Amino acid sequence: MLAKATGWAESFIVWQLPLVRLLAYEHANLRANDVWTVKRKPVSEHSLAPIRQFFDSADQDDDD
Amino acid sequence: MDAEDTAREAAAMAAVVEPEGATLGENIVMRPLTGGSASICVLTNNQVYRALIENKDIDALAEFELLAFLYIHCAELPKVRRMALNPSLWTAAVLEWGETLPYAVLLGAKAALEQSRQMLAAVKFDVEAKPVPAGAREESPPPNS
Numbered sequence: 001m002l003a004k005a006t007g008w009a010e011s012f013i014v015w016q017l018p019l020v021r022l023l024a025y026e027h028a029n030l031r032a033n034d035v036w037t038v039k040r041k042p043v044s045e046h047s048l049a050p051i052r053q054f055f056d057s058a059d060q061d062d063d064d
Numbered sequence: 065m066d067a068e069d070t071a072r073e074a075a076a077m078a079a080v081v082e083p084e085g086a087t088l089g090e091n092i093v094m095r096p097l098t099g100g101s102a103s104i105c106v107l108t109n110n111q112v113y114r115a116l117i118e119n120k121d122i123d124a125l126a127e128f129e130l131l132a133f134l135y136i137h138c139a140e141l142p143k144v145r146r147m148a149l150n151p152s153l154w155t156a157a158v159l160e161w162g163e164t165l166p167y168a169v170l171l172g173a174k175a176a177l178e179q180s181r182q183m184l185a186a187v188k189f190d191v192e193a194k195p196v197p198a199g200a201r202e203e204s205p206p207p208n209s
Contacts, residue, residue, distance in 0.1 A: 007076030
């Protein structure tokens with residue numbers, strides 16, 4: 001996607017472009033295409049609780 | 065790729081700000097962490113890379129992990145790529161490269177990595193559904209064609 005937007009060689013993007021710049025350019029490219037982005041937040045315990053509950057309630061498989 | 069594509073790519077590349085490596089010591093330049101070097105780190109299960117991505121402290125990690133990370137980013141890239149695909153040679157290649165490495169380089173690398181960790185944490189983002197302003201009508205999906 002970035003190669004298409006910038007015209008840069010893919011080998012440059014993969015092997016030379018710093019990951020920090022790659023992420024920043026990709027972010028800018030997504031915003032330019034009207035994609036909504038937010039700053040990454042740590043996963044809260046509150047949102048993990050139902051998932052934990054689901055796995056805890058599953059039957060334990062004693063096959064191994 | 066035809067001549068027109070090559071010319072277009074050359075013009076685009078001419079406008080690029082060249083990435084710079086960090087000089088850690090005499091003849092030792094650390095290339096920046098890139099998508100390609102990240103894939104090598106994943107392939108070799110490098111813990112320093114994991115700590116950088118997960119924004120964790122690198123001080124507690126084994127010295128070999130730091131040495132391997134430096135090998136990936138300082139040694140000749142074609143050799144690093146070749147060795148990464150050969151797990152039986154990987155450890156020996158890293159240790160051989162690190163044999164003559166001054167300890168000051170390891171300390172300098174830690175400072176550079178700390179900076180990378182903070183920068184990576186600052187640029188990370190997630191994609192979410194766009195929030196609908198209060199009172200706005202929810203858009204209906206397009207009709208079937």
